[in-house]
Amino acid sequence: MADDTRLKAGAIGAAGITFLVVAAAAPLTIMTGIAPLAISIGGIGAPVGYLAAGVVLAIFAVGFMAMTRHTRGAGAFYSYITLGLGRPLGAASGLLAVISYNALQIGVYGLLGVQFSAAWTRFTGTEAPWWIFTALAIVGVWTLGRRGIDVGAKVVGALLIAETAILVLFVAAVLPQAGLSGATFTPAALTDPGMLAILGFCFAAFMGFESTALYRGEARDPDRSIPKATYAAVAFLAIFYCLVGWAAVRAFGDEQVIAAAAADPTGLFFSAMDTYVGAWASDIMYVLVLTSVLASQLAFHNAINRYAFSLAHDGLLPARLGHSHPRFFSPATAGTAQSIVAAVVVAAFAYAGADPYLQLTLLVNTPGAIGVVGLQALTSAAVLAYFLRRRGVSGARVAIVSGGLATILLAIVLFFIIDKVALLTGAGHATNALLVLLIPAVLAGGVIWALILKIKDPMSYGRIGGDEVRRISAADGSGQPGPVVVTPAPEAIA
Numbered sequence: 001m002a003d004d005t006r007l008k009a010g011a012i013g014a015a016g017i018t019f020l021v022v023a024a025a026a027p028l029t030i031m032t033g034i035a036p037l038a039i040s041i042g043g044i045g046a047p048v049g050y051l052a053a054g055v056v057l058a059i060f061a062v063g064f065m066a067m068t069r070h071t072r073g074a075g076a077f078y079s080y081i082t083l084g085l086g087r088p089l090g091a092a093s094g095l096l097a098v099i100s101y102n103a104l105q106i107g108v109y110g111l112l113g114v115q116f117s118a119a120w121t122r123f124t125g126t127e128a129p130w131w132i133f134t135a136l137a138i139v140g141v142w143t144l145g146r147r148g149i150d151v152g153a154k155v156v157g158a159l160l161i162a163e164t165a166i167l168v169l170f171v172a173a174v175l176p177q178a179g180l181s182g183a184t185f186t187p188a189a190l191t192d193p194g195m196l197a198i199l200g201f202c203f204a205a206f207m208g209f210e211s212t213a214l215y216r217g218e219a220r221d222p223d224r225s226i227p228k229a230t231y232a233a234v235a236f237l238a239i240f241y242c243l244v245g246w247a248a249v250r251a252f253g254d255e256q257v258i259a260a261a262a263a264d265p266t267g268l269f270f271s272a273m274d275t276y277v278g279a280w281a282s283d284i285m286y287v288l289v290l291t292s293v294l295a296s297q298l299a300f301h302n303a304i305n306r307y308a309f310s311l312a313h314d315g316l317l318p319a320r321l322g323h324s325h326p327r328f329f330s331p332a333t334a335g336t337a338q339s340i341v342a343a344v345v346v347a348a349f350a351y352a353g354a355d356p357y358l359q360l361t362l363l364v365n366t367p368g369a370i371g372v373v374g375l376q377a378l379t380s381a382a383v384l385a386y387f388l389r390r391r392g393v394s395g396a397r398v399a400i401v402s403g404g405l406a407t408i409l410l411a412i413v414l415f416f417i418i419d420k421v422a423l424l425t426g427a428g429h430a431t432n433a434l435l436v437l438l439i440p441a442v443l444a445g446g447v448i449w450a451l452i453l454k455i456k457d458p459m460s461y462g463r464i465g466g467d468e469v470r471r472i473s474a475a476d477g478s479g480q481p482g483p484v485v486v487t488p489a490p491e492a493i494a
Contacts, residue, residue, distance in 0.1 A: 017212050017229035018236075019157035024208030024299035025237055026108075028163035028292035031244050032285070033111070034201055036265035039245070041423065042198035044254050045189030047245030049202040054238020056413065057206055060376055060406040061234055063383035064210060065227045066399035070386075077210070077375045078310060082465030084382025087454075091464050092446025093378055094311045096371050099442055101307060103368030104207055105300035106342045109134045110349065110360030112293045119290055131350040135343070137294060142339040145301045146325060146332045159295040163288045166281070167240070170269070171247040173276040178250040200417040200424050204369045205241055208303060209233045210376065248272060301338060308334035315453075315460040358426060366424045367438045373414050374439055380406035 038046040067080045077097050082090025113130030116137075120128050144155055183189060212230045251272035252260045261268050273282040309331040312322030325332035349360045383403035387396045417424075421432045453461040 015229075016157065017225060018232045019160050020299045020302060021209045021212055021229065021233045022236060023157075023160045023292075023295040024303065025206055025233075026292045026296035027160075027237065027240060027244075028167060028285070028289055029111070029296065030205045030241065031167060031248075032269045032289055033266065034205065035241070035245050035248060036261040036268040038198040038201045039249065039268075040258055040261040040265060042194040043189060043192040043258060044184050044249050045186075045192055045195055046198055047184055047242045047249065048190055049195060049198050050205060050241035050245065051238050053199070053202040053206060053413075054234055054241075056406070056409045057203075057209065057376075058231070058234050058238075059402050060380055060410065061210075061230050062402035063380055063387075063399045063406055065230060066395050066402070067379075067383050067386065068226055069223065069395070070390075070393070077379050078307065079465050080379050080386075081375075081382045084384070084386040085378065087461060087464040088447040088450040089378070089443075091316055091450035091453075092443040093375055094307070094314075094316055094464075095446040095449075096439065096442045097375055098304065098307050098311065098317070100368045100371030100375065101208075101300060101304045102338065102341065103364050103366075103371070105297060105304060105338075106345050107361045107364030107368065108293060108297060108300075109137065109342060109346050110356035110364070112137055112290075112297065113346075113356045114361075115290055115293060119286060122286065129350075130356045131346060134346050134350075134356075137297060138339055138342050138346070140294070141298050141301045142335060144298055145305060145335045145339075146330055155295070155298065159291045163292045163295075164240075166285050166288050167244050169277065169281060170273055170285075171243055173281075174247040174251045174272065177276055178247075178253075181250060181254055183254045184246050184249055196416050197420045197423055199413055200369065200420060203373055203413060203417070204365075204424075206234070206237055207369065207372055208300060209237065210379075251276060301335065304338050305331040305334040308338065314463045314465065316449075316464065362425050363427065363431070363435065366421065367435045369424070370414070370417060370421070370436060371439050371442075373410060373417060377407055377410035377414055380404075380410060 035046070038049065042049060064080070067084075078090060078094035081093040110130075113134035116133035117128055117130040120126070120133070209230065212226050212233065248269060249257045251257070252268075260271075264271065270282045270285060273285055308317055308321050309324070311317040312319055312334065321331075321334045321337060323333045324330060345364070346360070349356065354360060380403050383399055384407060387393070387399040387403065390396055391400075418436055421436060422429075425432055425435065427435075450461065450464060453464075
């Protein structure tokens with residue numbers, strides 16, 4: 001009988017993983033849909049905000065990858081927080097990760113529906129409801145996700161190359177014609193009060209890059225491919241976002257771009273493409289925006305499923321979600337469940353007549369973005385705690401420095417994102433307070449659940465964190481995150 005609790009080993013290399021995590025960030029969608037808003041608020045220094053976010057996340061990645069090498073865990077945030085900060089907080093972080101990624105993915109279905117509906121009208125002259133396109137996308141994402149990570153990576157890779165190419169064309173056309181200017185990088189631009197306000201936009205543009213660790217069980221030579229993919233994704237996104245954003249500033253001029261971005265944020269890039277390249281390129285960009293958001297949805301779908309797969313194996317989610325497809329060895333059951341949840345949420349918003357972008361996308365995405373940055377801060381703290389207990393191991397000093405520095409920086413970023421949350425939602429105070437409070441509520445609920453398990457079901461409590469956490473805890477008492485009954489889990493037996 002086939003083993004239906006494992007994933008397909010050796011299915012993907014560093015390039016494929018990089019494609020997946022960069023596609024999850026949806027560079028073309030970020031640039032055409034969000035960067036103009038960042039420029040209108042943060043001024044001409046806004047492109048440098050992406051570089052700053054990249055630097056902070058690169059510091060985070062150093063400790064994150066050190067933890068990956070030592071634990072070999074596929075649970076990413078969940079496993080690392082468990083090992084560094086204990087099982088109760090680890091269980092809570094696992095649940096928060098599933099909820100946050102789902103919020104990010106499901107919320108974007110509203111944006112996808114709007115974009116596809118507008119494109120349909122533009123190219124056919126007729127109108128169709130946004131939710132029809134969203135429903136078709138949910139089915140398509142579920143189908144591709146079910147086929148396995150190698151198929152998904154090929155599709156996402158092709159789409160990512162196409163959207164990157166159109167942005168490279170944009171930069172190559174604008175900069176020679178508009179001329180170069182260093183005003184974007186001057187102290188005056190970087191100290192504009194609006195720069196703090198756009199931190200949420202800048203960090204949200206990297207969402208999903210840390211999911212490289214989730215593909216460890218399916219990666220070829222994971223000790224090399226996972227770090228390569230992580231650093232490549234951060235470096236590419238930081239530099240590319242800054243370069244494309246700078247080109248947008250130059251397209252309109254340092255003095256005019258802020259007003260242009262405020263007047264027509266969604267049309268800024270298309271207008272510049274019309275001017276510097278031609279209408280044909282603008283039409284192509286319009287189509288590629290659609291494939292960009294579709295690729296992002298598939299990439300996030302894959303990441304969510306692997307989190308759910310790990311948590312199901314460890315008893316924090318229903319065991320059925322830990323079963324893989326007998327032929328494709330994909331987390332197919334988790335993928336089906338995620339797609340059903342997405343369909344139900346989208347249907348509820350559509351039935352209520354809610355605005356797909358202003359309500360579904362912005363309101364559902366915001367707690368997801370806050371949750372992921374919060375998890376990054378917790379993970380950095382876990383790295384610091386873990387290596388402080390193991391100062392003698394190779395690479396501990398670097399991991400301690402990066403973990404401590406990243407914890408401080410990410411906590412500051414989280415504060416400013418929450419403080420400026422109204423810019424992300426456009427909602428009132430009560431709604432924003434509710435969205436922000438969802439994060440500590442989930443964490444508190446997860447901690448309480450873990451403590452209940454500790455009393456009522458010690459064996460299930462001991463499974464929290466995954467196989468590698470149990471192995472490390474058994475081998476080294478100093479790293480033990482809690483009482484452990486060392487018994488091999490059924491899913492760990494080949």
